[in-house]
Amino acid sequence: MNFKEHVISTIKNKNSAVCVGLDVEPGKIPAVLKNEKNPVLKFNQEIIAATKEYTAAYKPNLAFYEQTGIKGLECFEKTLEFMGGDVIKIADAKRGDIGNTSKKYAHAFFEHFSCDAVTVSPYMGEDSITPFLEKEDKGVFILALTSNKGSFDFQMQKMADGRYLYEFVIEKINSWNAKKNCGLVVGATHPELFEGIRKLAPDLPYLIPGIGAQGGDLENTVKYGFVKNDVLSLVNSSRAIIFASDGPDFAERAGEEARKLRDQINKCLK
Amino acid sequence: MNFKEHVISTIKNKNSAVCVGLDVEPGKIPAVLKNEKNPVLKFNQEIIAATKEYTAAYKPNLAFYEQTGIKGLECFEKTLEFMGGDVIKIADAKRGDIGNTSKKYAHAFFEHFSCDAVTVSPYMGEDSITPFLEKEDKGVFILALTSNKGSFDFQMQKMADGRYLYEFVIEKINSWNAKKNCGLVVGATHPELFEGIRKLAPDLPYLIPGIGAQGGDLENTVKYGFVKNDVLSLVNSSRAIIFASDGPDFAERAGEEARKLRDQINKCLK
Numbered sequence: 001m002n003f004k005e006h007v008i009s010t011i012k013n014k015n016s017a018v019c020v021g022l023d024v025e026p027g028k029i030p031a032v033l034k035n036e037k038n039p040v041l042k043f044n045q046e047i048i049a050a051t052k053e054y055t056a057a058y059k060p061n062l063a064f065y066e067q068t069g070i071k072g073l074e075c076f077e078k079t080l081e082f083m084g085g086d087v088i089k090i091a092d093a094k095r096g097d098i099g100n101t102s103k104k105y106a107h108a109f110f111e112h113f114s115c116d117a118v119t120v121s122p123y124m125g126e127d128s129i130t131p132f133l134e135k136e137d138k139g140v141f142i143l144a145l146t147s148n149k150g151s152f153d154f155q156m157q158k159m160a161d162g163r164y165l166y167e168f169v170i171e172k173i174n175s176w177n178a179k180k181n182c183g184l185v186v187g188a189t190h191p192e193l194f195e196g197i198r199k200l201a202p203d204l205p206y207l208i209p210g211i212g213a214q215g216g217d218l219e220n221t222v223k224y225g226f227v228k229n230d231v232l233s234l235v236n237s238s239r240a241i242i243f244a245s246d247g248p249d250f251a252e253r254a255g256e257e258a259r260k261l262r263d264q265i266n267k268c269l270k
Numbered sequence: 271m272n273f274k275e276h277v278i279s280t281i282k283n284k285n286s287a288v289c290v291g292l293d294v295e296p297g298k299i300p301a302v303l304k305n306e307k308n309p310v311l312k313f314n315q316e317i318i319a320a321t322k323e324y325t326a327a328y329k330p331n332l333a334f335y336e337q338t339g340i341k342g343l344e345c346f347e348k349t350l351e352f353m354g355g356d357v358i359k360i361a362d363a364k365r366g367d368i369g370n371t372s373k374k375y376a377h378a379f380f381e382h383f384s385c386d387a388v389t390v391s392p393y394m395g396e397d398s399i400t401p402f403l404e405k406e407d408k409g410v411f412i413l414a415l416t417s418n419k420g421s422f423d424f425q426m427q428k429m430a431d432g433r434y435l436y437e438f439v440i441e442k443i444n445s446w447n448a449k450k451n452c453g454l455v456v457g458a459t460h461p462e463l464f465e466g467i468r469k470l471a472p473d474l475p476y477l478i479p480g481i482g483a484q485g486g487d488l489e490n491t492v493k494y495g496f497v498k499n500d501v502l503s504l505v506n507s508s509r510a511i512i513f514a515s516d517g518p519d520f521a522e523r524a525g526e527e528a529r530k531l532r533d534q535i536n537k538c539l540k
Contacts, residue, residue, distance in 0.1 A: 077340065
């Protein structure tokens with residue numbers, strides 16, 4: 001099964017296109033977990049247990065783990081182990097380097113940590129991406145149009161042929177997709193551009209951040225960002241789900257928020 | 271002392287613009303170290319001890335450490351500790367994310383691992399970079415024109431105003447340099463473009479990969495990439511130095527190669 005098929009079947013099986021971003025601030029862990037041996041790991045485990053029914057994918061962002069060094073990476077590893085096999089495990093790492101070096105990153109995330117997918121940055125071009133694409137069952141979400149203000153600095157600048165840089169990048173990505181394991185990162189803060197993006201890349205799964213704390217527009221995202229029959233997009237929410245409550249009910253409330261997002265997406269899809 | 275001053279004074283004190291890339295393949299460790307408890311760490315320590323006299327900076331690339339997970343990150347940490355204080359410690363990480371997340375990466379590399387500088391990718395724009403620039407003594411080498419073939423895919427594409435994307439990126443970087451702690455990554459495989467790049471960014475330190483195994487042109491790199499009075503560039507060599515020999519003389523040979531590169535650069539500077 002190639003990565004695209006894996007995304008489609010997981011979304012169908014879970015009846016959910018929700019991706020939960022496990023971007024855990026140690027300072028925001030609920031007081032009830034403060035005496036745990038590893039509060040961040042325990043937090044992740046409780047969040048995963050409470051949200052898994054409503055969730056197709058989890059996306060821990062490496063920055064939040066690297067900030068505490070080895071201890072954080074241990075937590076990243078154990079969090080991945082806890083997820084089990086029926087969700088898509090996405091390492092949000094935004095890596096990318098010369099070919100020889102990207103190969104090591106691909107090994108790190110796909111072999112060592114057993115992730116299903118990784119996010120990468122396109123700036124260094126084809127040979128920085130292809131080492132991640134060697135196995136059809138391992139996926140790569142390439143930054144195309146991100147959700148932040150800085151997306152205007154380069155991604156939304158016009159090229160000599162009149163296209164935006166992000167459109168130019170997307171066309172290149174289409175040409176790298178022989179094994180059906182490329183995807184795009186497209187931010188929900190640009191809903192007016194989704195229709196055009198879906199035309200450029202009708203066949204790619206999208207990972208869509210920017211809903212929730214960043215203020216993205218869910219309805220237009222689903223209207224234009226999804227391929228309805230195949231539900232070929234994952235909508236990520238991080239803070240709005242995992243930090244829905246800082247009380248003893250934090251996991252329960254996270255579960256409710258994940259269920260709510262799943263239902264909102266499914267409603268928009270009808 | 272801001273980062274630019276730190277680069278200049280280190281190069282002057284060491285009389286060297288050499289950066290040694292510690293991109294260590296566990297499979298390439300000399301047989302003589304195979305029975306060490308931690309062969310990669312021991313290798314790095316011996317390489318550092320043998321090259322330090324001739325070296326202004328060390329640049330471990332994170333991919334080579336992450337590929338073995340926690341064990342690799344431990345080795346990265348201990349390698350940094352071993353370097354001591356009279357060299358510039360550059361984490362070659364090519365990170366970059368939305369502002370809130372880049373802040374965590376900045377903490378990871380500058381606070382947790384005590385690096386002096388980090389490499390970052392510009393694709394996500396200003397708010398992905400500024401969190402790395404908060405402290406004037408911590409530096410950021412931003413990918414401008416990389417040494418790999420993929421640099422032609424996007425970096426060397428023309429924008430609507432006739433400039434190449436990498437030129438457009440460099441102009442933006444100039445505007446982020448209020449604290450004199452920005453630098454550029456510029457590959458030695460594009461020597462014909464160095465003169466123009468130095469005109470665009472006369473005031474930035476460069477980190478220059480691509481010499482050695484990648485075939486970059488040292489003479490033109492020094493001729494056009496350096497600001498002669500200030501020697502405002504670091505020339506990186508990885509494989510050609512650290513894997514100069516796989517015999518018991520590996521460290522001695524690495525020292526010779528580092529010295530040779532230092533002397534070649536200094537000769538070109540005269």
